[in-house]
Amino acid sequence: MVQSVQPTESKLKSLAEMDSKHYLHPTTIPKKHADQGPKVIFSEGSGIHVKDVSGKRYIDGVSMLWNVNLGHGNKELAEAAQSQMSKLAFSSSFAGYSNEPAVHLAEKLSSLASGSLNSVFYTSGGSEANDTAYKLARFYWQLQDQPRKQKIIALKQAYHGVTIAAGTATHLTGFHKFGGTQFEDVFHATPHVTECEQGDKSHPSYKGCIRDIIESEGADTVAAVILEPVQGSGGVHLPPDGYMESVRDLCDEHNVLMIADEVITGFGRTGKMFGVDNWNVVPDLMCVAKGISSGYTQLGGVLLHDRIRNTIVQHDQMMAHGFTYSGHPASCAVALKNIEIIERDHIVDNVKAMETEMNKGLQYLEEKHHTVTKTRNIGLMGGFELYEDPATNKEFPFDLKAGLEVGEECFKRQLILRALGSADGKNVVAIAPPLIIQKQEVQDMINIMDEAITAFEKKHR
């Protein structure tokens, strides 16, 4: 890690003061932030570690926002950005303009994705990718002479971003309160009941599943189903056996497009290059961001199935859509280097090997701690839940915010994890370290979680 000179106490104080006064942060309460200042100000990082401005070192157990997949301080990624910026800092991608890294990356993404996902539309991040996918789905049906196919079905507990369309598909209602009116024509289905999607109408969860919504709204009004292969911010929910395949079949049966939101699950996170590859499912549109560049530069995109691209091409229609930073050369150069490293260093194999270690560690925590239950993990995307009494499904009182408290206990011990679901009374602790993590480092994380949960349990005995 780069050795920096530590700022003096007064410099740290003024940095915190400037932050509380001038910097409005996502998902913080501005009043509280103004009163208390930032929780931490990071200054540098190396591998799975980050340091704050006072020199304290933390394990980044969630790859910051599930995105720093190759870890911090990767010189090759920094050099890829620097070298591209010195050569050509920016070029438009509108109206036929192009640039070398964007072209190479488009070709590379097509070769990585299974099936016929052979072209990409670039965005700056995940929300824009999801908004773009909705527009593409609707555009596709308009061109197919089915303009009534406008509705989008997302899953309950989904997180698809915060722009107005993606934000409506996000089912974490706290996000809906911000900014008022929601996008029209978005429905939320009960997630993860394979039997219902396979057509078992007698199943108790059938009402409100994807199949039920498609059939009751009318397939001629539904453009697409969007889902995360593994739900992330909604609480790390893995689909049960057969679910992803059933959704694919259901979409085919009803002539509805399937959009996979791979913003977290893409680029190795689940132990396959893409989340859908765990189930051999090929979506019609696949949204990527975050791990595409390991968070070193902003980038997202939508991969299109040939069927969709060809329809647009055949109809000789303009893509009246695009962002200034669609195909940003430096971002694309970083993404190319990122993918090169993932392949060269067999990162996905490391994820598989570390998955085993993580599973062992989570199992240990569940066996040792009476409040820990429902541990789950795929690749390096996992978590556990805290219940007052797992045996009787008794949850902790809402106000206790048990997940946040355990997260805080970890943070005190210099491990960054993420508590999810507290707004809905759920206490999920999410774990998603950089994909370069090694066996001893997984063990270090488990040891800290062990201590943190012990401290929490002692307090609430």
Ligand code: PMP
């Ligand atoms: N989809 C998923 C599955 C995500 O997890 C996120 C971000 N956490 C987004 C979309 C939104 O991405 P962004 O914040 O880059 O807009």
